[in-house]
Amino acid sequence: MLKLSVIVSGRGPLPHLRACLDSVTGQAHPALDAVVAVPDGDAPARALAEAHALRDPRLTVVPVPPDASPAAARATALDAATGAYVQFLHPSDRLPEGSVAALAERLARLAGNRPAEGGAGRAGKGPAGPPAGGPPDALPDVLLCDHHRATWWDDAVPGDDAALLNRGFGAPATTLDRRPDLLDVAPLLGNRLIAAGLLAAHPELVRTDGHDELYLSYATLLLARRIACCDTVALVHRHERPAQRRAAGPERHFAAFGQYERLHHLAGATAAPPALRARLYDRMVGDYLRTLARRDELPDADAAEYFRRAADHTDRFRPEGHRRPGGLDGVRHALLGHHAHLCYRLLRIANDGRRALRTTAARQARRAAAARTRQRYRRALRRPVDEDLAVFSAYWGRGVHCNPAAIAAELGELAPDIRQVWLVEPDRVPLLPPGTDHAVPGTARYWDVLARAKYLVNNVNFPDAVVKRPGTVHLQTHHGTPLKRMGVDQQAHPAAARGLDFEALLARVDRWDYSLSANTHSTETWQRAYPSGFRSLDYGYPRNDVLYRATAADVLAARAALGIAPGTRAVLYAPTHRDYDTRWMPRLDLPRLARQLGDDTVLLVRAHYLHTDRPTVPDHPGILDVGRYEPVEKLLLAADVLVTDYSSVMFDYANLDRPVVIHADDWETYTLTRGVYFDLTAEPPGPVARDQAELADILGGGDWCGEAAAKLRHDFRLRFCQYDDGRAAERVVRRVFLGEGEESLPPVLPLDRRTPAPTPQEAVRR
Numbered sequence: 001m002l003k004l005s006v007i008v009s010g011r012g013p014l015p016h017l018r019a020c021l022d023s024v025t026g027q028a029h030p031a032l033d034a035v036v037a038v039p040d041g042d043a044p045a046r047a048l049a050e051a052h053a054l055r056d057p058r059l060t061v062v063p064v065p066p067d068a069s070p071a072a073a074r075a076t077a078l079d080a081a082t083g084a085y086v087q088f089l090h091p092s093d094r095l096p097e098g099s100v101a102a103l104a105e106r107l108a109r110l111a112g113n114r115p116a117e118g119g120a121g122r123a124g125k126g127p128a129g130p131p132a133g134g135p136p137d138a139l140p141d142v143l144l145c146d147h148h149r150a151t152w153w154d155d156a157v158p159g160d161d162a163a164l165l166n167r168g169f170g171a172p173a174t175t176l177d178r179r180p181d182l183l184d185v186a187p188l189l190g191n192r193l194i195a196a197g198l199l200a201a202h203p204e205l206v207r208t209d210g211h212d213e214l215y216l217s218y219a220t221l222l223l224a225r226r227i228a229c230c231d232t233v234a235l236v237h238r239h240e241r242p243a244q245r246r247a248a249g250p251e252r253h254f255a256a257f258g259q260y261e262r263l264h265h266l267a268g269a270t271a272a273p274p275a276l277r278a279r280l281y282d283r284m285v286g287d288y289l290r291t292l293a294r295r296d297e298l299p300d301a302d303a304a305e306y307f308r309r310a311a312d313h314t315d316r317f318r319p320e321g322h323r324r325p326g327g328l329d330g331v332r333h334a335l336l337g338h339h340a341h342l343c344y345r346l347l348r349i350a351n352d353g354r355r356a357l358r359t360t361a362a363r364q365a366r367r368a369a370a371a372r373t374r375q376r377y378r379r380a381l382r383r384p385v386d387e388d389l390a391v392f393s394a395y396w397g398r399g400v401h402c403n404p405a406a407i408a409a410e411l412g413e414l415a416p417d418i419r420q421v422w423l424v425e426p427d428r429v430p431l432l433p434p435g436t437d438h439a440v441p442g443t444a445r446y447w448d449v450l451a452r453a454k455y456l457v458n459n460v461n462f463p464d465a466v467v468k469r470p471g472t473v474h475l476q477t478h479h480g481t482p483l484k485r486m487g488v489d490q491q492a493h494p495a496a497a498r499g500l501d502f503e504a505l506l507a508r509v510d511r512w513d514y515s516l517s518a519n520t521h522s523t524e525t526w527q528r529a530y531p532s533g534f535r536s537l538d539y540g541y542p543r544n545d546v547l548y549r550a551t552a553a554d555v556l557a558a559r560a561a562l563g564i565a566p567g568t569r570a571v572l573y574a575p576t577h578r579d580y581d582t583r584w585m586p587r588l589d590l591p592r593l594a595r596q597l598g599d600d601t602v603l604l605v606r607a608h609y610l611h612t613d614r615p616t617v618p619d620h621p622g623i624l625d626v627g628r629y630e631p632v633e634k635l636l637l638a639a640d641v642l643v644t645d646y647s648s649v650m651f652d653y654a655n656l657d658r659p660v661v662i663h664a665d666d667w668e669t670y671t672l673t674r675g676v677y678f679d680l681t682a683e684p685p686g687p688v689a690r691d692q693a694e695l696a697d698i699l700g701g702g703d704w705c706g707e708a709a710a711k712l713r714h715d716f717r718l719r720f721c722q723y724d725d726g727r728a729a730e731r732v733v734r735r736v737f738l739g740e741g742e743e744s745l746p747p748v749l750p751l752d753r754r755t756p757a758p759t760p761q762e763a764v765r766r
Contacts, residue, residue: 005083009037012091014621018563088189141224145234173226187217190235380451390455403477406542410729480648485675487529519722540728548726552763572639576647594622685716
């Protein structure tokens with residue numbers, strides 16, 4: 001059995017390193033060993049790595065000097081590796097579950113295949129042969145794999161290499177001479193297994209400063225005698241946001257010059273054929289042009305020097321007879337090759353003007369398309385209603401979330417013959433669960449399904465243009481228990497009512513057939529705030545069913561997904577949106593609070609969903625930004641205590657009967673600008689802090705989980721967890737979709753007879 005070594009080196013946030021090591025030690029394959037290079041002086045990272053090593057003897061921790069270069073750290077770790085193949089990871093990377101076993105199986109299948117005669121490529125330039133214990137000659141020097149990109153804690157987004165890799169899947173190993181297109185596979189170290197023999201034959205690869213990820217990714221392919229492809233997703237690579245790339249500084253962009261220069265010299269030394277050198281050249285120029293296009297990442301002060309150096313490479317390394325691409329890309333390519341920086345800038349200015357004109361034309365085209373769509377929608381409204389079609393939406397097309405998601409899941413169990421279509425914005429489509437039938441707003445199918453569906457389910461409102469047809473059923477699920485004023489109750493609060501057309505709002509409300517409620521307070525509020533003819537369903541919130549159905553294993557899995565180590569207290573900080581402040585900033589000094597709470601506590605920071613596209617969460621080893629983590633119910637299961645101000649998440653979390661602390665530093669301002677339905681500071685679910693010092697004292701002592709806090713929480717639960725008992729979704733589906741009478745629905749279980757999901761401490765004991 002071939003042994004595989006995973007090497008983790010580099011610096012990254014502690015939660016990312018934890019998730020990375022969990023993903024490595026979670027691989028069950030017996031042929032795996034792992035080496036983690038930890039800088040001396042980084043005590044938290046070393047403690048974390050050594051804790052994993054204690055639990056899994058396959059993992060070895062090696063220290064490196066705190067100022068060690070990436071190459072030195074990789075070399076130190078490689079010396080401790082014993083595998084025939086090596087996979088390099090950054091601490092922010094993860095291994096998908098079962099990937100090592102799948103890769104080992106792929107190598108086993110390749111073991112019986114040998115490359116075709118004459119396929120050695122640049123003979124003598126690869127490794128002389130496998131070392132003792134290394135792979136046999138039939139196996140490749142590099143196995144290229146697929147990868148996913150992780151935008152945050154959301155599901156990974158598929159990369160762009162699947163089609164390219166599938167061309168070689170199932171075939172014996174090939175050579176780069178025959179497949180120069182393999183240079184187009186994303187240049188990531190983690191998406192390839194590299195034979196230890198290749199690295200042993202070329203020690204300079206991992207022992208030379210400046211031979212970083214870009215160089216190593218291409219150099220291993222240039223030196224490999226045999227390359228194979230695999231469609232296994234072997235890596236989840238964390239995709240950096242533009243702000244992170246800017247924070248790294250322009251030095252990262254300039255580092256590419258040295259790496260590409262060495263790559264061209266290596267291509268010459270290995271006698272790479274013209275087609276291969278042209279492919280490498282195209283990759284280089286494409287990278288340079290993409291960097292120049294990122295104006296926000298390359299300051300003007302550096303752009304001219306970057307252009308000069310990119311132009312020098314474009315001119316100097318251009319292969320003889322190379323043909324530039326056509327169209328505008330070819331023009332940019334030519335300007336770069338001729339050092340025409342002024343012309344390049346003028347072209348960019350002209351393109352900006354053309355884009356502005358195209359934007360105007362596109363706007364006019366959209367208006368014409370909208371008119372055609374309205375006409376199509378009117379025609380669809382004349383067709384019969386589809387009795388077996390249900391349309392779902394949540395948070396204005398953000399995906400499969402909240403109460404609609406829980407109802408849809410239950411509907412799939414109790415009435416699988418009813419087809420489900422989700423309305424989802426284009427940028428959210430890649431994050432949908434596999435196989436989710438969906439329609440993008442504004443498209444022809446979007447209006448078709450809205451016109452013909454029997455059932456329409458949303459936790460906000462559908463667009464004004466949607467027509468309520470006779471015989472259709474509109475279910476409004478809402479997305480929280482109201483503390484703040486809602487609907488027409490906002491009229492007395494200008495900050496909240498700014499830009500709100502109450503007549504249009506009530507016209508949308510008039511389409512509701514049912515309004516879902518979790519407690520009497522909500523029922524009465526919805527009836528007053530949204531005066532119309534809908535029927536209230538006092539069934540509980542389906543999204544909270546999981547808070548009663550989750551097992552100890554579910555709780556532990558939720559914490560493991562976030563990288564929360566056993567014994568660590570997880571404090572979920574989830575503030576709400578403020579109408580008087582258009583941009584979200586934490587109202588706490590989070591790094592100071594993290595220091596005050598100690599190393600045994602991690603702060604899970606979740607901004608309101610209106611602000612998740614522009615969060616401001618400081619980078620700190622004790623802080624984890626979970627603003628985009630979905631579903632939120634798993635965050636609730638993972639947390640030991642909730643800290644919030646006025647967010648409705650407190651009503652959901654109270655179902656777990658776990659501690660809640662209120663941080664009400666601007667209560668008077670909030671009540672004045674938004675308006676509230678009751679005094680939270682007088683009827684809280686737990687202790688109330690009016691400033692950060694008071695909050696730190698509460699969390700640092702025992703008040704957050706003492707008897708007084710438990711009594712407040714019990715009274716709060718009696719009032720606001722009235723109908724949540726784990727069977728809300730079933731009641732909704734049976735009543736709304738199956739037409740069962742109230743008398744046949746599961747009765748709501750009294751609070752004293754319910755059993756919430758176990759706490760993290762209880763889950764460990766079970």
